[in-house]
Every structure is written in structure tokens, then in C-alpha cells.
Amino acid sequence: MISDKIAKMLNNQINQEFYSSYLYLQMGAFFEEEKLNGFAAWMKIQSHEEGTHAMKLYEYVLRANAKVELQKIEAPKNKWKDTLDVFQDTYKHEKQITSYINGIVDNALTEKDFATFSFLQWFVTEQVEEESTALLILDKIKLIGDNKTGLFFLDREMSGRAKS
Ligand code: FEO
Numbered sequence: 705m706i707s708d709k710i711a712k713m714l715n716n717q718i719n720q721e722f723y724s725s726y727l728y729l730q731m732g733a734f735f736e737e738e739k740l741n742g743f744a745a746w747m748k749i750q751s752h753e754e755g756t757h758a759m760k761l762y763e764y765v766l767r768a769n770a771k772v773e774l775q776k777i778e779a780p781k782n783k784w785k786d787t788l789d790v791f792q793d794t795y796k797h798e799k800q801i802t803s804y805i806n807g808i809v810d811n812a813l814t815e816k817d818f819a820t821f822s823f824l825q826w827f828v829t830e831q832v833e834e835e836s837t838a839l840l841i842l843d844k845i846k847l848i849g850d851n852k853t854g855l856f857f858l859d860r861e862m863s864g865r866a867k868s
Contacts, residue, residue, distance in 0.1 A: 711770035721758035742863030
């Protein structure tokens with residue numbers, strides 16, 4: 705039902721989503737160390753969400769009668785300068801993920817694989833959300849600058865994220 709090329713790209717994307725989960729879990733640990741519990745909780749929820757993205761792709765590959773081939777997950781970076789540094793990386797990472805998704809969408813269209821094209825629309829929409837959320841938080845962190853009270857209140861706001 706899907707070509708070997710598309711199956712390979714989807715398998716790579718499963719790996720990327722699990723890598724994202726790892727990356728955000730590592731960022732969560734950074735925030736725990738910094739005693740920013742709201743940011744830590746946000747990252748742990750984000751990490752969990754990335755796992756669900758991987759599983760969506762996993763189920764699709766299976767349903768499409770193709771082979772799931774899990775790959776080694778790269779160890780994420782584990783040192784950051786500060787909160788700003790973490791969210792600069794987060795935003796950069798989500799833009800990278802968007803480009804991977806767009807690459808698969810592009811190939812699905814070229815191959816006239818409309819089933820995969822349609823399946824990926826959820827990810828296209830999700831990436832708009834992921835990028836805009838990361839950018840919004842990044843902008844708030846920039847606005848706060850070195851103000852510790854501002855960071856304290858933003859941390860409190862971050863703890864309000866509900867698990868989906
Ligand atoms: Fe699953 Fe944050 O992209």
C-alpha cells in the first residue's frame with residue numbers, strides 16, 4: 705500500500721518523534737535541577753506527547769501493511785546555559801521536525817500516495833501548533849530577561865499545562 709521510500713521516511717519519523725520525547729525529557733531534568741518545577745512539568749508532558757506522535761506513525765505503518773523498523777535513538781544534548789537557551793533549542797527543533805514532516809508530505813504527493821498525504825495532515829496542523837507554542841514561550845522568556853520574579857511567575861504559568 706505504501707512504497708519502500710515512504711515506509712523508510714515514516715520509520716525515520718518514528719525515530720525523530722521518539723528522539724523528541726527523549727530531548728524534552730532531558731530538558732525536563734534540566735528544569736528539575738534548576739528548581740523550575742512548572743517548566744519541568746511542561747517538558748514532561750511534551751515528552752509524553754511526542755511518544756504519542758511516534759505511536760500514531762507506528763500504527764499507520766502497520767495498517768499500511770509495511771514494516772516497522774525501529775532504529776537507535778540518539779542521545780540528546782544535556783547541557784543548557786539557561787531557560788532561554790532551552791527554548792531556543794526547542795523552537796529550532798520543532799522547525800526541524802516540521803521540515804521532516806513536509807518532506808514526507810512532498811514525497812507522498814509526488815508518488816500520488818493520497819492515503820499517506822491525508823494521514824499526515826494531522827501532523828502538518830500539529831506542527832503549526834508546536835512551533836507557535838514554542839515561539840510564544842520563547843518570546844515571553846525574552847521579555848522577562850534577567851527578571852527573576854518574571855521567571856517565577858512564568859514557571860507558575862507553565863505548570864498549568866494539562867496533559868492531553
Ligand atoms: Fe511531534 Fe513536537 O513534534
